[in-house]
Amino acid sequence: MANPRWPRTKPARSGTLSLMPELPEVETIARDVQRLVAGATIFQATVHWPRTIRHPQPPERFAAEIAGATIRRASRRAKTVLFHLEDGRVMTVALRMTGALIVVAPGTPDDPYARVVFRLADGRELRYRDVRKFGRIGLWPGGGLRSVGAGRGARSRRVAEGRGRYRIGEVFSGHGPEPLQRGFSARRLAERLGRRSAKLKTLLLDQSFIAGVGNIYADEALWRARLHPLRAADTLDEAEVRRLHRAVRQVLREGIANRGASFSDYVGVDGEPGANAERLAVYRRTDRPCFRCGRRIERIVVGQRSTHFCPRCQREPVRSDAP
DNA sequence: ACGCCTACCTGCTTGC
DNA sequence: TGCAAGCAGGTAGGCG
Numbered sequence: 001m002a003n004p005r006w007p008r009t010k011p012a013r014s015g016t017l018s019l020m021p022e023l024p025e026v027e028t029i030a031r032d033v034q035r036l037v038a039g040a041t042i043f044q045a046t047v048h049w050p051r052t053i054r055h056p057q058p059p060e061r062f063a064a065e066i067a068g069a070t071i072r073r074a075s076r077r078a079k080t081v082l083f084h085l086e087d088g089r090v091m092t093v094a095l096r097m098t099g100a101l102i103v104v105a106p107g108t109p110d111d112p113y114a115r116v117v118f119r120l121a122d123g124r125e126l127r128y129r130d131v132r133k134f135g136r137i138g139l140w141p142g143g144g145l146r147s148v149g150a151g152r153g154a155r156s157r158r159v160a161e162g163r164g165r166y167r168i169g170e171v172f173s174g175h176g177p178e179p180l181q182r183g184f185s186a187r188r189l190a191e192r193l194g195r196r197s198a199k200l201k202t203l204l205l206d207q208s209f210i211a212g213v214g215n216i217y218a219d220e221a222l223w224r225a226r227l228h229p230l231r232a233a234d235t236l237d238e239a240e241v242r243r244l245h246r247a248v249r250q251v252l253r254e255g256i257a258n259r260g261a262s263f264s265d266y267v268g269v270d271g272e273p274g275a276n277a278e279r280l281a282v283y284r285r286t287d288r289p290c291f292r293c294g295r296r297i298e299r300i301v302v303g304q305r306s307t308h309f310c311p312r313c314q315r316e317p318v319r320s321d322a323p
Numbered sequence: 324a325c326g327c328c329t330a331c332c333t334g335c336t337t338g339c
Numbered sequence: 340t341g342c343a344a345g346c347a348g349g350t351a352g353g354c355g
Contacts, residue, residue, distance in 0.1 A: 020347090021349095022349095094349090094350085095349095096331095096348090096350070097333095097347085098333080132334085132347095133331075134348085135349095136350090198324080198325065198326090205349085214348085303327085304326095304327080304328085305348070326354105326355090327354085327355085328354080329351100330353105331351090335347090337343105338342105339343090
């Protein structure tokens with residue numbers, strides 16, 4: 001059951017480190033949700049921050065429409081937690097930067113950062129907590145999920161939303177492949193990379209290219225694959241693609257095994273922190289020694305994101321116009 | 324296709 | 340000590 005550690009307005013550790021739920025963190029949360037609230041009925045929902053509720057459900061109707069729903073099971077797609085309801089509808093919870101789902105026992109003190117509170121029929125509360133209010137919750141009709149954001153598919157999605165029809169699977173139509181699924185082979189990655197000239201770092205963060213990778217795991221995967229973040233995707237040879245493929249899957253799998261990268265106040269649904277933070281090789285390790293070669297880790301900005309890499313292990317891409 | 328910009332947000336760190 | 344600026348970053352949406 002829940003192990004509430006509330007209130008928790010002060011992070012256990014100092015630093016600007018925030019939780020950043022990426023694929024492993026969201027997978028961890030989805031599994032916790034499944035374990036803790038599958039079969040539970042939502043008795044009542046209270047929306048404390050209306051903008052958390054996203055299209056197509058108007059915030060004022062959301063609470064009324066979710067009340068009485070029973071949660072059949074929970075799963076993950078990309079960085080979104082899916083609540084599959086008994087009646088076929090699906091509630092999506094996109095945690096974005098600081099979102100968290102937490103189950104607490106009856107009588108647990110209020111949380112000032114709880115944006116949406118679901119009171120369960122058994123008295124427990126499922127709280128959507130989000131300090132920075134970036135996260136979004138949607139409620140989608142049976143058989144229907146239309147795209148919930150994946151970069152550049154946005155235009156076509158808007159058109160479809162305008163018609164007011166939503167179909168399962170379509171919510172994520174703008175997303176790229178799930179990197180941990182069987183279908184995501186090295187060959188498939190090679191095909192996708194070969195069609196793009198963008199920088200590797202940019203592409204790894206592009207949800208329409210690969211779903212679920214964020215800033216932490218992008219840096220970690222590139223370090224592990226010994227590939228420079230500025231390398232153009234279509235310049236990789238076969239061996240490099242295989243390394244990247246293996247690295248992406250490894251860092252994500254290890255992240256899941258460690259219940260997520262626990263920066264600052266990241267916690268799972270049961271209040272237990274993840275354990276992956278200490279295992280990161282480059283992310284936020286600027287000027288500290290590379291675990292492989294001892295060289296100082298560098299930090300650069302790529303696509304507006306901080307990017308960490310080892311200048312010796314991850315060689316600078318050779319420019320064609322170089323002397 | 325691609326890159327760059329702004330907006331959304333708050334809390335923590337840094338610099339004066 | 341106090342205060343303001345800077346930073347963190349996933350996604351939407353705009354522009355070139």
